[in-house]
Amino acid sequence: MAIGTSTNGNELKIQVEGRFDFSAHQEFRDAYEKADAGVGAYVIDMANATYLDSSALGMLLLLRDHAGGDSANVKIVNCNPDVRKILTISNFEQLFAIE
Amino acid sequence: MDTSVSASAEAPLKILIADDNQTDRMILSAIVKKMGHAVVTAEDGLVAVEQFKAEQPDIILLDVMMPNMNGQDAAVQIKQLAGEDMVPIIFLTSLQDAQDLAACLDSGGDDFLTKPYNKVILQAKINAFSRMRRMNSTLTKQRDVIRANNEHLMHEQEVAKAVYDNVAHSGCLDSPNLKYMLSPFSVFNGDVLLAARKPSGSMHLLLGDFTGHGLPAAIGAMPLAEIFYGMTAKGFNMADIIREINMKLKNVLPVGIFCCACMVNLSFRKQEIEVWMGGLPDYYLYRSKTGQLENVASSHLPLGVLSSHAFDATTQKFKLDLGDKFYMWSDGIIEARSPQGDLYGEPRLQSVFKNNQDPEQLFDEIVHDVNHFVGESGKDDDTTLLEVTMIDEANLGKAAIDLTSGAVNGPTDWRMAYSLRGDTLKTFNPLPVMLNILHDVPTLRSKSGELYTLMAELFSNALEHGVLGLSSELKKGPDGFARYYGERSKAMAAMTEGSVEFVFDHRPTEKGGSLLIRVTDSGKGFDYQKNIDNQFKSEGYSGRGIPLIRSICESIEYKGDGNIVEVVIKWQTDIS
Numbered sequence: 001m002a003i004g005t006s007t008n009g010n011e012l013k014i015q016v017e018g019r020f021d022f023s024a025h026q027e028f029r030d031a032y033e034k035a036d037a038g039v040g041a042y043v044i045d046m047a048n049a050t051y052l053d054s055s056a057l058g059m060l061l062l063l064r065d066h067a068g069g070d071s072a073n074v075k076i077v078n079c080n081p082d083v084r085k086i087l088t089i090s091n092f093e094q095l096f097a098i099e
Numbered sequence: 100m101d102t103s104v105s106a107s108a109e110a111p112l113k114i115l116i117a118d119d120n121q122t123d124r125m126i127l128s129a130i131v132k133k134m135g136h137a138v139v140t141a142e143d144g145l146v147a148v149e150q151f152k153a154e155q156p157d158i159i160l161l162d163v164m165m166p167n168m169n170g171q172d173a174a175v176q177i178k179q180l181a182g183e184d185m186v187p188i189i190f191l192t193s194l195q196d197a198q199d200l201a202a203c204l205d206s207g208g209d210d211f212l213t214k215p216y217n218k219v220i221l222q223a224k225i226n227a228f229s230r231m232r233r234m235n236s237t238l239t240k241q242r243d244v245i246r247a248n249n250e251h252l253m254h255e256q257e258v259a260k261a262v263y264d265n266v267a268h269s270g271c272l273d274s275p276n277l278k279y280m281l282s283p284f285s286v287f288n289g290d291v292l293l294a295a296r297k298p299s300g301s302m303h304l305l306l307g308d309f310t311g312h313g314l315p316a317a318i319g320a321m322p323l324a325e326i327f328y329g330m331t332a333k334g335f336n337m338a339d340i341i342r343e344i345n346m347k348l349k350n351v352l353p354v355g356i357f358c359c360a361c362m363v364n365l366s367f368r369k370q371e372i373e374v375w376m377g378g379l380p381d382y383y384l385y386r387s388k389t390g391q392l393e394n395v396a397s398s399h400l401p402l403g404v405l406s407s408h409a410f411d412a413t414t415q416k417f418k419l420d421l422g423d424k425f426y427m428w429s430d431g432i433i434e435a436r437s438p439q440g441d442l443y444g445e446p447r448l449q450s451v452f453k454n455n456q457d458p459e460q461l462f463d464e465i466v467h468d469v470n471h472f473v474g475e476s477g478k479d480d481d482t483t484l485l486e487v488t489m490i491d492e493a494n495l496g497k498a499a500i501d502l503t504s505g506a507v508n509g510p511t512d513w514r515m516a517y518s519l520r521g522d523t524l525k526t527f528n529p530l531p532v533m534l535n536i537l538h539d540v541p542t543l544r545s546k547s548g549e550l551y552t553l554m555a556e557l558f559s560n561a562l563e564h565g566v567l568g569l570s571s572e573l574k575k576g577p578d579g580f581a582r583y584y585g586e587r588s589k590a591m592a593a594m595t596e597g598s599v600e601f602v603f604d605h606r607p608t609e610k611g612g613s614l615l616i617r618v619t620d621s622g623k624g625f626d627y628q629k630n631i632d633n634q635f636k637s638e639g640y641s642g643r644g645i646p647l648i649r650s651i652c653e654s655i656e657y658k659g660d661g662n663i664v665e666v667v668i669k670w671q672t673d674i675s
Contacts, residue, residue, distance in 0.1 A: 054310045054430075057378075058355030061404065065354040070409075090359070090378040091400045 003027040010040040020052040020059075020083075028059050032066055042067055047078035052086055064095060075099060112229055113137045115156035117147035117173065118191060119165040123214070127160060127191070130218055134225065144168025148176050156186070158228055160212070163192045163203060171206035178207040185235035187228035191216075256287070256314070263287060267320045270294040270328060271302070274495060278462040278486040289316030290429045290483040291358075293324055295331040300367060300492060303331045303340070306485055307360040307402070308379070308429040319358060319403070322347045334541050337364040338412040341375050341402070345410050348403030357403040361427050364414075367492035372425055375414045377401045380433050381445070387422035387458045392449065395425075419489040424458065426465075431482030438474050447472065462486045509539040511607035518600040524562065525591055530554050533601060542611060542670050550668075553651050557618045557664065558599065563587060565620030565662055566597035597621045611671035613653075617663065624660030 003024060004015040014031045016024070032042065042063065046052075064072045075097045079087065087098055114136050118124040121142070128138045139154045141147040143165045151159065159177065163170040174188050190203040190211040203211050210224055272279060272294045279292060291307035305327050309316035323344050330340045341362050348358055359378035366373070376382065378401030384393040399411055419425070435443040451468050455461050465484065515536065519529055534551060538544040563569045567590040573583040602617040648655055652666040 054308075054359070055355075058310045058357065061357070062355040089380050089397055091397060094400055095404070 012039045013043045015045040017048040020056040022055040041073040112157040115159045117141040118162040144173035174207040266324045267291045276488045276490045280484045287317035291320045302365040304363040357401040359401040383426045385424040425487040427485040429483040514604045520598040561599045561620040565622030614668045624662035627657035627661040
């Protein structure tokens with residue numbers, strides 16, 4: 001489990017690798033809390049994420065809250081079918097832009 | 100570190116010196132006393148053990164060869180007496196043989212000192228063991244604190260678990276049409292399984308899976324269960340209950356903690372199942388006659404995520420034949436892992452259904468298959484499974500509602516009178532107070548809207564036409580209403596004495612209850628025989644009140660001079 005970040009303009013990209021579960025809690029939180037104050041858009045890159053559990057969904061909700069709740073601009077990209085399925089079951093496309 | 104310096108900084112120790120040679124004993128005592136420590140002496144092993152009991156020294160210097168009891172035997176006894184306390188034993192010996200020295204340590208000694216004594220080495224050893232003793236005592240204390248905390252925590256969790264189990268897994272789960280399995284992952288199970296009969300005879304079911312495990316996951320179950328049971332018993336419909344639960348969870352749970360849930364309303368009379376699902380894997384509807392499986396998918400976000408205004412309580416409805424089954428599970432079933440780390444997955448689950456011969460065995464077959472797959476490796480999530488079968492209501496046993504019992508089902512046999520007089524009649528609205536009392540009868544609560552309309556009409560008729568003597572004729576014509584309310588204000592201001600009395604008389608009937616409401620006003624009354632045939636049926640601006648009352652009540656009857664009206668409402672345990 002590893003979290004990587006990169007910034008492009010005001011967009012913060014967070015890359016998630018391996019199993020996205022509670023063990024990533026602190027790292028994931030640090031990724032957006034320690035980012036520049038100017039960040040206005042978030043992209044979660046799941047290209048290398050193999051799995052996510054319900055606490056990962058909770059972490060995504062925390063990020064969404066941090067990013068402004070209903071007005072948050074959070075995209076989740078490059079999901080593999082397993083990850084995509086979990087997001088779909090949870091109906092998270094109602095809250096996040098999933099590509 | 101210079102040991103002589105650190106020695107002076109340390110607290111003096113009590114040191115037991117056991118040696119049968121008086122000269123040696125005195126020399127050693129002198130050296131140790133000079134270092135600033137207190138000395139206790141013994142001349143053989145037996146006395147050494149006695150002195151240890153009496154004086155509880157910090158460090159023991161023990162001669163190996165002594166009469167009565169030798170040093171090694173004394174060491175064994177002292178170590179036993181000391182238990183968990185660290186009492187360093189340094190053997191005093193003139194032995195040189197490596198085997199003999201090793202035997203000293205084997206008997207429980209911590210070190211040895213060879214004769215003749217070297218002061219510097221003796222002091223260094225005493226200091227070293229003193230440090231070790233302190234470290235040991237610190238660790239022991241910390242361990243005891245942790246152990247005590249842990250015991251305390253476990254005890255609290257056990258008590259909390261007992262409460263949790265009563266709350267989270269209760270209701271009518273033992274109904275003959277339900278089969279369920281719950282397997283807790285830690286002391287607490289993040290899964291909630293609730294079942295309750297509605298006053299109408301239908302059944303509400305709720306399976307919830309909170310984010311995470313243990314205490315944080317369990318804590319949200321309390322308000323959830325309370326709302327579920329409370330509102331179900333009062334006859335609220337599923338959409339209202341799920342909405343209320345969502346609002347409560349959204350308010351009490353921190354962001355990131357939520358509850359994937361499925362709520363079901365199982366209507367035996369309509370042979371229908373109504374489902375609300377949020378954030379859960381597909382559930383299966385099993386058609387017993389054809390063996391067909393239908394997927395039921397979550398169309399909502401989990402509970403506790405969306406605020407009330409964004410929450411969607413839309414449900415899906417399915418017709419069920421007798422014997423049809425609905426399967427609900429937490430993701431722990433689909434995500435159960437084999438010892439090799441493979442997921443159980445949906446295809447395996449589906450093949451259990453496919454291979455089934457007898458629908459009555461399905462539940463056991465699923466449990467067996469999952470357990471077999473997981474093997475001895477244990478489960479890494481909460482796994483909850485529920486099978487709901489549509490059966491004839493007659494086979495279900497008596498519905499939870501029992502009209503003769505108290506509390507839960509409310510009062511059924513009672514009478515109440517409530518009078519308003521003078522200024523109170525002018526300013527006070529008695530409707531909420533009276534409705535609140537009527538709401539204690541659960542079925543009347545579900546008729547809340549109608550009751551309100553009825554009481555409002557009865558009250559305004561009694562006050563305006565009765566006490567104030569206004570004629571509804573005034574309302575006729577385009578300006579009628581304005582004129583009427585103008586007159587009403589004047590009459591109200593002028594009124595000094597007047598009264599309206601409500602009498603409620605509620606009695607149980609075979610299938611429900613009967614409520615009589617008698618309203619008596621202090622007015623002159625009216626010729627109700629004449630009016631009943633014409634005015635009350637009018638469709639004009641006025642007279643709407645009475646037809647409205649008629650539509651709600653079983654009967655309406657005027658008495659006395661027309662200043663008394665009696666209405667009767669009969670209700671049955673509702674069918675929904």
